Amino acid sequence: xxxxxxxxxxxxxxxxxxxxxxxxxxxxxxxxxxxxxxxxxxxxxxxxxxxxxxxxxxxxxxxxxxxxxxxxxxxxxxxxxxxxxxxxxxxxxxxxxxxxxxxxxxxxxxxxxxxxxxxxxxxxxxxxxxxxxxxxxxxxxxxxxxxxxxxxxxxxxxxxxxxxxxxxxxxxxxxxxxxxxxxxxxxxxxxxxxxxxxxxxxxxxxxxxxxxxxxxxxxxxxxxxxxxxxxxxxxxxxxxxxxxxxxxxxxxxxxxxxxxxxxxxxxxxxxxxxxxxxxxxxxxxxxxxxxxxxxxxxxxxxxxxxxxxxxxxxxxxxxxxxxxxxxxx
Amino acid sequence: xxxxxxxxxxxxxxxxxxxxxxxxxxxxxxxxxxxxxxxxxxxxxxxxxxxxxxxxxxxxxxxxxxxxxxxxxxxxxxxxxxxxxxxxxxxxxxxxxxxxxxxxxxxxxxxxxxxxxxxxxxxxxxxxxxxxxxxxxxxxxxxxxxxxxxxxxxxxxxxxxxxxxxxxxxxxxxxxxxxxxxxxxxxxxxxxxxxxxxxxxxxxxxxxxxxxxxxxxxxxxxxxxxxxxxxxxxxxxxxxxxxxxxxxxxxxxxxxxxxxxxxxxxxxxxxxxxxxxxxxxxxxxxxxxxxxxxxxxxxxxxxxxxxxxxxxxxxxxxxxxxxxxxxxx
Numbered sequence: 001x002x003x004x005x006x007x008x009x010x011x012x013x014x015x016x017x018x019x020x021x022x023x024x025x026x027x028x029x030x031x032x033x034x035x036x037x038x039x040x041x042x043x044x045x046x047x048x049x050x051x052x053x054x055x056x057x058x059x060x061x062x063x064x065x066x067x068x069x070x071x072x073x074x075x076x077x078x079x080x081x082x083x084x085x086x087x088x089x090x091x092x093x094x095x096x097x098x099x100x101x102x103x104x105x106x107x108x109x110x111x112x113x114x115x116x117x118x119x120x121x122x123x124x125x126x127x128x129x130x131x132x133x134x135x136x137x138x139x140x141x142x143x144x145x146x147x148x149x150x151x152x153x154x155x156x157x158x159x160x161x162x163x164x165x166x167x168x169x170x171x172x173x174x175x176x177x178x179x180x181x182x183x184x185x186x187x188x189x190x191x192x193x194x195x196x197x198x199x200x201x202x203x204x205x206x207x208x209x210x211x212x213x214x215x216x217x218x219x220x221x222x223x224x225x226x227x228x229x230x231x232x233x234x235x236x237x238x239x240x241x242x243x244x245x246x247x248x249x250x251x252x253x254x255x256x257x258x259x260x261x262x263x264x265x266x267x268x269x270x271x272x273x274x275x276x277x278x279x280x281x282x283x284x285x286x287x288x289x290x291x292x293x294x295x296x297x298x299x300x301x302x303x304x305x306x307x308x309x310x311x312x313x314x315x316x317x318x319x320x321x322x323x324x325x326x327x328x329x
Numbered sequence: 330x331x332x333x334x335x336x337x338x339x340x341x342x343x344x345x346x347x348x349x350x351x352x353x354x355x356x357x358x359x360x361x362x363x364x365x366x367x368x369x370x371x372x373x374x375x376x377x378x379x380x381x382x383x384x385x386x387x388x389x390x391x392x393x394x395x396x397x398x399x400x401x402x403x404x405x406x407x408x409x410x411x412x413x414x415x416x417x418x419x420x421x422x423x424x425x426x427x428x429x430x431x432x433x434x435x436x437x438x439x440x441x442x443x444x445x446x447x448x449x450x451x452x453x454x455x456x457x458x459x460x461x462x463x464x465x466x467x468x469x470x471x472x473x474x475x476x477x478x479x480x481x482x483x484x485x486x487x488x489x490x491x492x493x494x495x496x497x498x499x500x501x502x503x504x505x506x507x508x509x510x511x512x513x514x515x516x517x518x519x520x521x522x523x524x525x526x527x528x529x530x531x532x533x534x535x536x537x538x539x540x541x542x543x544x545x546x547x548x549x550x551x552x553x554x555x556x557x558x559x560x561x562x563x564x565x566x567x568x569x570x571x572x573x574x575x576x577x578x579x580x581x582x583x584x585x586x587x588x589x590x591x592x593x594x595x596x597x598x599x600x601x602x603x604x605x606x607x608x609x610x611x612x613x614x615x616x617x618x619x620x621x622x623x624x625x626x627x628x629x630x631x632x633x634x635x636x637x638x639x640x641x642x643x644x645x646x647x648x649x650x651x652x653x654x655x656x657x658x
Binding site for chain 1: 405484485486489585588591617626
């Protein structure tokens with residue numbers, strides 16, 4: 001008998017990751033390519049179909065059969081229609097009926113949610129959030145996503161298509177312009193893009209000395225990992241960018257703990273690999289920006305599953321009996 | 330047969346209000362005096378006992394009998410011990426075992442919660458929040474309190490003794506110092522105290538012209554109502570203070586809607602009577618500080634019960650079967 005499987009997909013600002021997930025929540029196969037959103041919606045959409053079809057073949061080779069696809073996409077999405085409403089980090093997908101188009105292309109039912117919500121489902125099931133009743137999730141990538149787990153469940157708010165968009169909380173109304181158009185969002189201080197732009201701004205002012213940052217900038221390979229490397233080597237610009245990142249994250253977390261009356265946060269996403277550089281400033285900032293609780297009461301945890309959190313969560317989405325599937329026409 | 334009644338008490342930064350509440354949630358009698366927190370904890374505590382004893386007599390005169398007292402106190406409180414932990418606007422009560430002392434003084438069981446939570450219970454039962462599943466409550470008084478109603482219930486978070494302390498969210502890290510010690514809290518921009526201090530600062534700089542504000546300041550009767558009156562008469566300082574208030578409230582509401590994925594807020598408290606002066610700037614500010622939703626989707630409602638919201642809510646607290654009562658020794 002064929003084993004039932006699902007595909008979990010994480011469509012991020014930079015990478016498009018896929019996984020084959022069984023009913024027990026184990027990941028059997030993985031795929032990863034660039035999202036290539038800059039090349040337009042058609043290219044991203046074709047990559048998405050191709051990756052899913054490859055995993056369908058992979059499932060067959062394992063004696064399994066794919067039943068459905070769970071899709072996590074960065075930004076504001078509408079699960080009922082399967083459309084992306086507004087995605088600051090994937091503007092090419094704005095308004096795109098990603099779930100119906102994918103369902104048609106691969107002949108499988110597709111369920112859509114926000115990428116940070118699927119991260120939350122994964123970490124709650126098998127990661128750092130396991131056993132914690134209430135927590136705030138923050139996903140540090142090209143942009144910043146978020147989720148809220150309240151009373152052990154993913155919080156969905158009024159069903160407006162967005163929730164826990166922590167990246168677009170304003171932490172400093174006089175702060176830098178964000179990609180969403182607002183000024184001073186958390187994302188404009190603490191995302192992978194903010195790190196990269198911080199280096200670019202310094203270079204534009206002629207304030208970038210010799211070293212890994214200038215080398216990578218000139219080679220066109222500057223990314224958050226390079227800024228992390230530079231900070232570990234003691235580069236003062238890189239260190240100041242992580243200082244600002246920790247400051248902004250700490251202010252946002254302090255504000256949200258103050259309002260939600262909770263004390264736990266799980267921070268994941270690719271840029272969480274720079275943990276050693278921002279956790280100190282983050283803790284200091286929570287301390288400086290809280291009057292209702294002591295920073296020693298706060299539990300700031302690093303996501304335990306890495307990239308697998310969102311992949312597993314997207315798979316879990318497709319296993320939910322109550323999932324709102326979009327079927328192929 | 331004697332009718333069962335409870336006493337609901339709202340201990341605010343300025344006023345101490347009491348009400349006799351029946352099982353149906355009707356208010357039968359009311360009392361109101363000054364909290365007199367500046368005179369110390371003994372004075373406030375004696376006033377509290379005296380007011381409750383007066384209502385006990387009042388109940389007897391109505392053929393009723395008081396069974397319990399529900400107490401709403403501004404700040405961080407511990408319902409399990411009946412202690413005030415930290416109250417920025419009633420510092421005299423910090424650490425005071427208000428519920429056990431009151432229980433002893435009047436010989437009745439007492440249940441304690443935060444004043445904004447009791448506001449929320451009142452508005453949810455019979456006010457502007459009735460029938461709305463998810464909403465943020467903001468209580469504008471001397472300070473600013475808040476509550477969260479999620480899935481129709483008062484949200485209590487991790488049970489840390491505080492929740493929805495919207496007043497101590499930081500809206501501008503470079504903003505004015507707040508009474509809690511932090512810089513840039515919502516309360517430092519948008520409370521009754523912030524309005525009053527705005528006038529005092531202008532006076533200290535010699536920038537206060539002739540008019541109602543100077544008259545009231547010199548007479549020692551300057552309060553939020555006077556600033557409201559001046560704004561209605563076109564006073565530019567008063568108008569700028571309400572502009573700042575609306576700006577800060579709008580930024581806080583936009584941030585919280587973005588994170589909670591909800592669209593409704595109920596604003597009450599004494600200073601909500603200045604609604605006509607701050608609702609315009611508040612709406613503009615929500616618009617300017619949101620990228621995930623349009624201000625036209627937001628429902629910003631004025632509390633419908635006035636002072637009765639917290640009184641009714643405190644009474645409802647004492648009627649709850651699951652209430653954690655502190656009994657007289």
